[in-house]
Amino acid sequence: MTGAANVVLQSGLLPEGLNVSFKLVPAILVLSMLLLFLAIGFVFRVADTENMWVAGRSIGNVENGMAIGANWMSAASYLGMAALIALSGFYGLAFVVGWTTGYFILLIFMAAQLRRFGKYTAPDFVGDRFNSDAARAIAAITTFLIGFVYAIGQARGMGLVGLYIFGDIGLPGLSGYQSMVVFMMAITVGYLTLSGMLGATKNMAVQYTILIIAFIAGLYVVGFTGGYSTVLPQIEYGMLISELGSEFSEPFVSGSYYLWIATCFSLIVGTCGLPHVLVRFYTVESERTARWSTVWGLFFICLLYWSAPAFAAFGTDLYGANVGEVYGDPGMSSAAGDVIVVLAAQLAELPQWFVGLIAAGGIAAAIATVAGLFIAGSSAISHDIYTNIINPDATQRQQILVGRLSIIALGVLTTLAALDPAAPIAALVSYAFSLAGSVLFPMFFLGMWWENTNRQGALAGMTTGLVIWFIPMINEVVPNYLGGVEGPFSAALSQWVPAIGSALIAVPIVFAITIAVSAATDEPPMETKRVVRQCHSPEPMTQQQTAEDVVTDGGETPADD
Amino acid sequence: MTDNNSHDSTDNRTATDGGVAGQPGQSHRDTDYLSAEVNLLNPSTPFMRDHLRIVWTGFVIWFVIVFGPVTLTRLAPGVMTTQLPVIGFPLHYFLVATVAPTGALILSFWYSRKRDALDAKYGIDHQTTEETGRSGGDAAATDGGERTDGGVDE
Numbered sequence: 001m002t003g004a005a006n007v008v009l010q011s012g013l014l015p016e017g018l019n020v021s022f023k024l025v026p027a028i029l030v031l032s033m034l035l036l037f038l039a040i041g042f043v044f045r046v047a048d049t050e051n052m053w054v055a056g057r058s059i060g061n062v063e064n065g066m067a068i069g070a071n072w073m074s075a076a077s078y079l080g081m082a083a084l085i086a087l088s089g090f091y092g093l094a095f096v097v098g099w100t101t102g103y104f105i106l107l108i109f110m111a112a113q114l115r116r117f118g119k120y121t122a123p124d125f126v127g128d129r130f131n132s133d134a135a136r137a138i139a140a141i142t143t144f145l146i147g148f149v150y151a152i153g154q155a156r157g158m159g160l161v162g163l164y165i166f167g168d169i170g171l172p173g174l175s176g177y178q179s180m181v182v183f184m185m186a187i188t189v190g191y192l193t194l195s196g197m198l199g200a201t202k203n204m205a206v207q208y209t210i211l212i213i214a215f216i217a218g219l220y221v222v223g224f225t226g227g228y229s230t231v232l233p234q235i236e237y238g239m240l241i242s243e244l245g246s247e248f249s250e251p252f253v254s255g256s257y258y259l260w261i262a263t264c265f266s267l268i269v270g271t272c273g274l275p276h277v278l279v280r281f282y283t284v285e286s287e288r289t290a291r292w293s294t295v296w297g298l299f300f301i302c303l304l305y306w307s308a309p310a311f312a313a314f315g316t317d318l319y320g321a322n323v324g325e326v327y328g329d330p331g332m333s334s335a336a337g338d339v340i341v342v343l344a345a346q347l348a349e350l351p352q353w354f355v356g357l358i359a360a361g362g363i364a365a366a367i368a369t370v371a372g373l374f375i376a377g378s379s380a381i382s383h384d385i386y387t388n389i390i391n392p393d394a395t396q397r398q399q400i401l402v403g404r405l406s407i408i409a410l411g412v413l414t415t416l417a418a419l420d421p422a423a424p425i426a427a428l429v430s431y432a433f434s435l436a437g438s439v440l441f442p443m444f445f446l447g448m449w450w451e452n453t454n455r456q457g458a459l460a461g462m463t464t465g466l467v468i469w470f471i472p473m474i475n476e477v478v479p480n481y482l483g484g485v486e487g488p489f490s491a492a493l494s495q496w497v498p499a500i501g502s503a504l505i506a507v508p509i510v511f512a513i514t515i516a517v518s519a520a521t522d523e524p525p526m527e528t529k530r531v532v533r534q535c536h537s538p539e540p541m542t543q544q545q546t547a548e549d550v551v552t553d554g555g556e557t558p559a560d561d
Numbered sequence: 562m563t564d565n566n567s568h569d570s571t572d573n574r575t576a577t578d579g580g581v582a583g584q585p586g587q588s589h590r591d592t593d594y595l596s597a598e599v600n601l602l603n604p605s606t607p608f609m610r611d612h613l614r615i616v617w618t619g620f621v622i623w624f625v626i627v628f629g630p631v632t633l634t635r636l637a638p639g640v641m642t643t644q645l646p647v648i649g650f651p652l653h654y655f656l657v658a659t660v661a662p663t664g665a666l667i668l669s670f671w672y673s674r675k676r677d678a679l680d681a682k683y684g685i686d687h688q689t690t691e692e693t694g695r696s697g698g699d700a701a702a703t704d705g706g707e708r709t710d711g712g713v714d715e
Contacts, residue, residue, distance in 0.1 A: 091658045096629075100662035101627045104669050108616045112676075235659070238650035249654050251642065257635040263630065268627075293678060295669045302662050310659045449601035530595045537594035538608050538685050551595065 013421075015160060015336040020176065020546040023169035030165055031558040033210065033360055035368065038191050040203050063205050064284050065296025070208035071276060072099075072297070073304055074369030075157025078362045080426030083337035085312035086319075086326070087424075089248045091255030091263075093309070095426055098267025100305050103298040106272045107291060113448045113535040114281040115290035118546035121282075121376065122440060123384040124273035128445045128548070130458040131528060133389050138462045143275040144441045146405075146432045147377030148413055153428035154366040154373075154420030158184035160339050161362040163475040164355070166348070171352075178419045182555060184363070184420075188370050189411035193404045204375020207368035212303055216359025218341065219307045222314050222348045225392055229310070232406055237310040244316055247327045262501025263430065269503050272431025273441030275380070276372035315344035322347045329465075334424040370414075375408045381406035394434035422480035429475065431502045437503035439465035442510040450515075451532040457518030461510045472499040527551065537556075585611075586684030608683055613674045619668050626664040630656035 014020065074080075075122075077099065085092035085293055123143055127136025159181035161291030169183060182283075223229035229236035241249050252260070271277060281290045316326050319340070326332045336343060342362065345355040382403035394402075421428060435516045440463050447455040476499045478487045488494040499506050523529075534547035541550060588607045596606040598706040603609040634641040639654040648655070680686075 001671045032709075090654065090657075093654070096658055097627060097661045101623065101665035104619070104623050104672070108670050108672055158648055235648055236649040238645070238655065240656065241650060242644065249642075249651050250652055251631075251634045251638060257631070260631055264627070264631075288677070288680075291673045295666075295673050298666050298669050302666050310625075363653050449599065451599040451700065532596050533597060533598050536599050536609060538589065538680060538683060539594060540685060 012173070013026050013160070013335050014050055014163070014446040015334060015339045015343065017161075017319065017347070018164055019119060019346055020340055023165055023352055023356060026165045026359060027324055027354065029092050029356050029358045030162075030363055034187055034191070034367075035362060036206065037203050039190050040206060048523035049122045050111060054471055061284075061289050061292045062296055064280060064289065064293035065300055067204035068277070068280050068293060069300030069304075070204035070211065070298030070365075070371070071280060071369040071372040072301055073208070073211060073365050074249075074429065075154045075161075076365040076369075076426045077301075077304055077308070077427035078215060078365035079157045079161065079338050079341055080153065080429065081308045082312040082315060082340050083334070083399040083424055084426045086248075086316045086340050087337045088254040088330060088431055089336065090251045090253070091260060092123075092426075094260045094264040095267060095430070096305050096309065098264040099271065099296065100302055100412055101295060101300070102268035102271030105268060106277070107294040107298075107337050109271060109283050110444060110448060111294045112287040112289045114545045115277060115284060115287040116445075116537075116547050117448075118282060118540060118541075120279075121144040121379045121383055123380050125278075125447070125460055126402075126440070126443050126458065127384060127388065128461075129528065129531070130443075130453070131330040131524070132172075132455045133467065135443075135455065135458045135462065136388060138459070138466070139440065139443070141378035142378045142435065142462070142466065143384075144410070146275060146412055146436050147380075148430055149435065150373050150415040151410065152371050152417045152421055152430035153425040153432075154370045155181050155185055156428065157338065158188075158363055158366045158427050159418065160335060161342055161359045161366075164339070164359050174419075181418050182397075182415055185415040189374075189408055190366050191367075192371055192374050192407050198449065203371065205367050207364045208300060210364045211361040211368070212300065214309075214364070215304055215341070216307055216354070216355050218345050218358040218361070218403070219311050219314075221350060222318075222344050223310070223413045224346050225350065226314055226318065226558045228314050233310045234306040235383045237313040240313050240317060244313060248313070250315060253516075258496075259498055259501060262498055262504040263503075265507075266434045266437050266501040266503035267430060269437030269441045269522040270430075270435075273444060274433070275436070275440065276369075276376040278440075278444070279372075279376055279379075282410045287541070290438075293543045311341050311344060313346075315340035318347040319346050328475070340426050346548070356365070368436070373412050375412050380401045413477045420481070422477050423522075427500055431477065434499065434506070435466075435469045438506035438510060441503075442507060442514055446511065446514055446518075447534065448519075448535060452518055452523050453514060454518045454521060454524040455523040457514040460517040461514030464504055464513050465510045468497070468509065469502055471499045472502045475499070585682045589683040591687065608679070611679055611682075612676070615672060615679070619672050623665065623668055626661050626668075630661065 053367035066272035073141065078093075081092065081095050081099070083092075084095055117125060117129075119128060121140075121143070123136050123139035126139035127133060157175050162180035162184050163176060166180065166183070169179045170176065171182060173445065174182065219233050220229075226242055227479070249252055255263070280293075282291050284293055319332060319336070320326050323336075324330075325330075332340075342355060342359050345358045382399050386402045387399050391398070442461055443458055447458070472494060475490055475497075476494050479487060479489065531547045532549045534550050541547075564706075585607065591606075592606050594606060594608075599609075601613070604613045620659055630641070630653055641656075642651045645655060652658075673714065
């Protein structure tokens with residue numbers, strides 16, 4: 001209780017109950033972890049584009065599975081999901097389901113085909129499949145936008161958790177939370193500009209290990225010391241649910257059935273459209289690896305997702321016992337919710353170094369994802385816009401320079417937006433999922449599974465998707481950044497097209513428009529159709545081949561070149 | 562584990578194929594994939610027909626696992642929120658928080674196994690390609706050699 005009182009006053013974004021002060025051992029832990037990432041990034045540093053974007057297409061099953069896991073499990077999984085489950089109960093489970101089950105759709109419809117297509121980036125696919133630089137540019141801008149929106153949530157997570165470890169470092173003119181956001185983002189960007197995708201992939205396996213150990217060890221220890229659980233907290237928290245207040249488990253109290261479905265659907269299609277997820281399939285050695293690494297990836301993800309609701313349950317109970325009422329007014333703030341994982345460990349009176357370990361896991365999660373996002377975003381700018389559209393003669397040196405500059409630009413933009421974020425971590429992240437699901441998912445899906453999808457259809461579809469995504473964003477999210485405007489401009493609109501789940505409306509419309517326009521205009525060229533067919537052919541391909549290589553020259557020179 | 566539940570030909574025939582001789586292996590050799598239309602709703606090659614049967618089966622099960630429990634909870638909240646014996650969960654909470662992610666994981670595993678079995682049935686061997694692919698770029702030729710008649714005509 002005493003800890004709660006003095007921090008609440010400092011700023012709206014300081015989580016109540018969290019012990020904000022500089023702590024030596026956790027600080028050493030986090031700094032050595034960051035140094036380790038930098039060292040790995042340095043050892044595997046790259047100077048050519050093939051390695052920077054797709055890690056030489058050399059990554060194997062388990063390693064890619066771990067990279068999928070680390071890349072995927074951001075602050076939104078590590079911190080934000082437990083927060084939503086704690087604060088909005090059953091509605092929060094839409095995130096658990098959406099963020100896991102989407103991988104099955106990715107696996108059956110897209111993973112292997114993407115590997116066979118075998119280009120460098122997500123916009124590459126769109127540009128080459130639809131033979132259009134305009135489509136490529138829209139996809140690249142979308143990718144950049146996704147990186148930006150998604151990373152705001154990560155920056156918020158790093159800032160909040162960093163407070164526990166470093167306290168208020170007090171950069172002039174900024175609050176404690178804001179200083180920490182700037183500090184953490186500077187470190188992330190520094191590390192990313194040194195290493196590219198290869199360093200990032202190697203790092204991701206390490207980051208996954210750190211974050212999963214921290215999370216699961218945290219859960220076991222909190223469960224054990226709190227007397228909640230012994231060997232299987234992921235199941236044992238069930239006994240606790242009836243004691244947590246009806247808000248924790250009663251269906252549809254903090255989100256309607258429609259909102260639940262809309263959110264879950266958006267997260268599923270978003271999973272299948274996120275460029276930093278899709279690009280993981282370009283880095284593997286073969287299409288079979290693409291499939292099995294998805295299974296591994298989902299398993300690694302499930303380890304955390306089975307555990308997060310348990311962590312939320314323990315945290316909610318501890319918060320109720322030690323800090324104050326969880327539900328009702330005033331209730332737990334969204335900032336406290338976003339650190340509930342760290343808070344639970346602190347309130348269970350675990351040793352400081354151990355709480356620091358859990359906090360470090362959160363930071364590893366955020367950094368791993370920001371790395372993936374920024375690589376995807378910067379490759380969209382440097383590879384897809386700069387090299388393919390603006391300066392086709394660009395040297396590798398120039399490309400890498402532009403790539404690094406765009407990482408820095410993304411870092412600065414994200415930091416600025418995260419200084420006063422509009423929503424909790426998981427909600428911020430889900431905006432990016434709605435965007436990916438509305439704009440990129442239909443292009444990948446139709447582009448891969450219906451060979452007659454053409455340029456005009458893709459352009460019409462992507463534009464529609466972008467517009468449908470922007471409408472609820474302006475309606476609901478923009479008011480948060482404007483002084484004096486309360487809530488959504490239109491309540492009815494936000495009920496039926498919620499920013500958090502707008503893909504439920506957008507995806508069917510984008511599909512319909514893309515199909516209708518494609519059907520009404522000329523079929524795509526035979527060459528393009530053959531590339532699509534090659535993506536589905538079961539005939540094995542070699543490691544460095546793309547579908548286009550096979551279609552243009554692979555067939556006619558048997559065995560003698 | 563999950564792989565012999567009624568799923569027709571794939572399991573039975575893996576034994577007999579031995580790569581080249583079997584009927585599916587033969588049809589694979591005879592198929593020119595670059596001339597066969599890709600359409601999700603209308604598969605044009607025997608391989609894709611078999612593959613899509615697996616894909617759609619998985620998809621239907623997936624759909625029920627993901628959206629079934631929450632929809633039932635909407636329709637029959639009383640039944641769905643009953644507390645489970647022993648583990649203490651309300652039924653809907655358990656189905657959504659634990660069964661759905663686990664179900665997707667099992668389905669993914671099942672699909673990848675099925676797909677590997679399908680490759681075996683059609684005599685497709687990824688292993689050699691992976692290995693030669695790793696050793697260097699020349700491998701493109703060996704692989705290209707296998708295609709021979711595929712897609713020459715342009």
